[in-house]
Amino acid sequence: MSSLFGHKKSSKQEEAVNKGPATHEVILQPPPSSKLLPPKPKHEGDDEKAQQLRALLDEHRAAHPCDHEYEPFEARWMSNEMMYYRVLRSVRGDMKHAKKRILDTLEWRRSYRPEIIPPDEVAPEAETGKHIISGFDKESRPILYLRPGRENTKPSPRQIRYMVWSLERCIGTPQLLTTDLMQPGQESITIVVDFHGASLTTMPSLHTARHVANILQTHYCERLGRAFVVHMPRFISAFFSALSPFLDPVTKDKIRMQDTNMTEFIEPDQLDAQFRGGTYNYQFEFPTYWSSLTQRCGISHDGERKFDTPRT
Secondary structure (H helix, E strand, O other): OHHHHOOOOOOOOOOOOOOOOOEOOOOOOOOOOOOOOOOOOOOOOHHHHHHHHHHHHHHHHHHOOOOOOOHHHHHHHHHOHHHHHHHHHHOOOOHHHHHHHHHHHHHHHHHHOHHHOOHHHHHHHHOOOOEEEEEEOOOOOEEEEEOHHHOOOOOOHHHHHHHHHHHHHHHOOOOOOOOOOOOOOOOOEEEEEEOOOOOOOOOOOHHHHHHHHHHHHHHOOOOEEEEEEEOOOHHHHHHHHHHHHHOOHHHHHOEEOOOOOHHHOOOHHHOEOOOOOOOEOEOOOHHHHHHHHHHHOOEOOOOOEOOOOOOO
16 A cells, blocks of 8 residues: 555556547446455354344434434435444444444434435536446446546535435445445445546545545445546645545555556446546536436435335
8 A cells, every 4th residue: 555655656647548439328237247246254243243233223213213204214224234244344343333333324324314415416516527427347336436637616515415425326225226326235336536637726625535534434334345546646645645544454455556457357348448448438428427327326306216116
């Protein structure tokens, strides 16, 4: 991980090239060639600990019920069995920390309501394509591209809510909803952070970056499968050095630097042609992207989920 915070350059910055007809089509279904990894092994006593965490939530909800509107979404989140094991893995089985984390996440989700953030609320943040969900890696993880160089708004809570909205579209509640992108049995996503065109004025503040890192690590624990950081200019090294203490070791170990050949992990036709080896010549067009994603995920403009059919 030393290269993440040093001054190592890639051998060559890839420029966008024409590797086939340009397309506005967003890839929202994994290819048949993608394969799921086997489930992560459980440790001795994990089943009992998971039951204790579920009982803790049941007890807390009985004493502190959420409002009627959000209750179905909270119940879905709680019914995701693997969520309890992810929490346990994130704290290495420490029950004291697991209980605190899961209660903190319950209260955060009640406050944030990430499943039903209205698209219209965050649409202004999406207009330049600074977050794009499209494609899947070889292990069926949805790919989320983050492009700080396309920043179009000033720092605000809405920026963070858009990041959460994007995470939720990738992750959702796959065991229960047919309209989420993540496939049954998949637990994590791939993130590509592309600093092409980024400058000091487009970079998020350290406060914002810390806030987002905390949300990802605490409330979406064990959801990051791998991350690639590409086109990183020298001036960003200090930024990452300041952010480093707030990234846990497990998160750091999942980050690959800009000299990594991403086609080792992502098939060329799933990887944006801007990157070495990619042949998916995607051209961002906001109306097409936004309508494709919201329709695929079954979300109306006010945030209401239009489909609610359990997977069979």
